[in-house]
Amino acid sequence: MEQATAGILALYALLGLTILALWLRHQSVLRQRDKMMNKMGNLQTDLSVTTQRLDLLSRGVDTILGETPQVHNLLGVHRKLESAENLLFDQGVAVSSSESCAIATHAAKAILEKHPGLDADEADAGSLPGLLPLVERLDAILTEAEMKAEDLELNGNEHRLLGELFHAIERGERAADSYRMANSLDPEDASSLRSLSLIQRDSGDLDSLDRTLERLLAIDPDDIAVLAEQSVLLVGADPERLRRNKTRLMALGEEVGETEEESELSEIAVRAHEARLSTDPRELDPSDAARLVEKSAKLFMMGEAGAALEAATLAIKADEENGAARLLHAKILAAGEGRSKEALQSIRGAHALGEYTVILESEILENEGRLDASRAVLEEWLETNPEDAEARSRLSLVMLKAGAIDWSRKVLEEAPPICWESSSMHVMEGRLHLHDAEYHRDAHGVHDQIMILDALVSFDAAIEHDRESGLAWLGRAKALRYQESYNEAEVALVRARRLIPNHPSIALEEALLCVENGKLDQANTHIAEAATLLHNHSAVPFVRGLIAAKQGRLAESQTLFSKVLEMEPDHIRARLNRCSASLLKEDLEIALDDADYILARAPDFLLARQRRAEILMNIGDWEEAEAELRRLLERRQEHVMALVHLGTCLNAMEKAEQAERPLNKALQIDPRNSDAWYQRGLLYLDFGRGDEALSDFESAAKHDTKHIDARLMIAAIHHEGDSSELAAASWRKVLDIDPQHRIARRRLEECKDQGTARGGILQPED
Secondary structure, three states: OOOHHHHHHHHHHHHHHHHHHHHHHHHOOOOOOOOHHHHHHHHHHHHHHHHHHHHHHHHHHHHHHHHHHHHHHHHHHHHHHHHHHHHHHHHOOOOOHHHHHHHHHHHHHHOOOHHHHHOOHHHHOOHHHHHHHHHHHHHHHHHHHHOOHHHHHOOHHHHHHHHHHHHHHHOHHHHHHHHHHHHHOOOHHHHHHHHHHHHHHHHOOHHHHHHHHHHHHHHHEEEEEEEEHHHHOOOOOOHHHHHHHHHHHHHHHOOOOOOOOHHHHHHHHHHHHHHHHHOHHHHOOOHHHHHHHHHHHHHHOOOOOOHHHHHHHHHHOOOOOOHHHHHHHHHHHHHHHOOOOHHHHHHHHHHHHOOHHHHHHHHHHHHOOOOHHHHHHHHHOOOOOOOOHHHHHHHHHHHHHOOOHHHHHHHHHHOOOOHHHHHHHHHHHHHHHHHHHHHHHHOOOOOHHHHHHHHHHHHHHHHHOOOOHHHHHHHHHHHHHHOOHHHHOOOOOOOOHHHHOHHHHHHHHHHHHHHHOHHHHHHHHHHHHHHHHHHOOHHHHHHHHHHHHOOOOHHHHHHHHHHHHOOOOOHHHHHHHHHHHHHHHHHHHHHHHHHHHHHHHHHOHHHHHHHHHHHHHHOOOHHHHHHHHHHHHHHHHOOOOHHHHHHHHHHOOOOOHHHHHHHHHHHHHHHOOOOHHHHHHHHHHHHHHHHHHHHHHHHHHHOOOOOHHHHHHHHHHHHHHHHHHHHHHHHHHHHOOOOOOOHHHHHHHHHHHHHHHHHHHHHOOO
């Protein structure tokens, strides 16, 4: 019985444990279900958010591309490139070469269909946004498939356009391949050759560039740009073709001379070419120093400074004893910015190898602001080489820039007679004469024509010794402008610009000449060019101030002249011009300060005295104005405006009897001076001599048709008289000058009313 009870209890225990296990299992399943439901909910939420984002992105893309549907169509090009990649590389099935070419051609045409160049109406448009990355994928496909331009079944125009796209993504070799293929299919198409020449120039492949330029000349023998560029390549290499090009250029009316810098570079190129040809032809190596120097010189002449520097560096590595390579390396470095230290190292290396480097070294030191070091280098050289005219004239220039005028002259005076066979000496002498002329102008307000004539003689002597001296032509142009020979000055400037096109003073001088001629728009263009070459130079705001003043923008001109004076307080012309602008703007305090500043430093500056007297007259200080005018007349008794102003002052001070004498003297000196006639008319009017006053006012109006004050006085005299017709005619002449003049318009109406009333009185009766 006990065993049965134990068995039943065991059975119950077993059943309880089983039920408990099942319940625990059920609870676990319920918890897992809840977790799964939570995860599904989160997943559904994430999926919903992702769907919303994709929808927003899709609508955003559609909105952005709505105005440029052609960009949206690039998706089709993308799919075609994907297909091409799959067919060529990913399907694992061998493809024949003809099929590969067809697949690649299809991909290339898909891109070209979206290139605006295919549409003649959009020939000037750039590539579509997003197209260039697809071109990069095409380049990757062709590179992996080892295909060239000849493998693509395209026509000449398509190859040219594909070359443009490859060039845009900086795949130079592939672009050049496409351009060559385009030219082979269409030999008369010059555009592909021009594009090819750009790539060859950038890469420094001068031999290939020469062949391309020759093919361009076969298409257009009179292409001036091509003739000039090829002439650079032919220096020292092919005299016959060089002579042919120069003859053609001369026949086309182009100058064929070289600038001084081009001449120096040509000499280096010729020396390198001769050195290369003097070696055994079997030993010639494309990487030898002589060839690299020649290549570098020609690249530098074409403006490819980066490629030129690389070639010069390789030349030095190939032959460390090559002086021409080091000199050229220094020239290229000096032409850049921030590499003066490296340039000086190369110069010293070139000097040790026997190259002439003193001028270049002094220029670099001067550009760094180290005038003392530049002077020391030149003086040391001249101690052992006193007959070096270039170094001597350069030393004189350095002295002039340092303000040591007497020392600058002494350097020229101590020159051996043989030095004066050089144009540079005469140029420097002319510069010193111009400096004296400018100093005289700043001290007296006018140029000394004898000094200017001396400068012209020096510049003409320089031109006789070397007609290709750009600095001589530039100096001649400046001297002629001072002489007011503007047409001749313009001719000289044209020659100077051809010879030294990058000289910063060319654009500045052209701007000043245009200001003198009244061509203010052209002056603005030239001074903008000068501003890019002359950084923080007082001449730029000065010329802009002159232009603003001549255009009537007085506040702007005043600001610009103030800027000049901040840079250079003793700039006499800027201070005088600011004084004049301030006087016209009635900023009399500033104007008087400027006039006093000038006269404190230049007591004989008569125009400054005149301005000071005019300012005092505007202030109403008649006694001081009279004293200033008499001081002016002590220095020049026949100063017309001083006499006129003196008469005005005396009249204002109620000294009418004394006022007539200076006015009469002014009219004896200059009978056409309208201000003198007007002031004497006022004087006669005060005397009650109406007829004589009217005659003087009419003389003033005759000699200055815009003299509105004289016209007003004439009209007022007639208005007070009996003739309404004369009065009306006089008021109309006032309105011709100033159509908005209220008094003249009102008086004219009064004359008309008087005429109507008189007409009614005289109306005959029936």
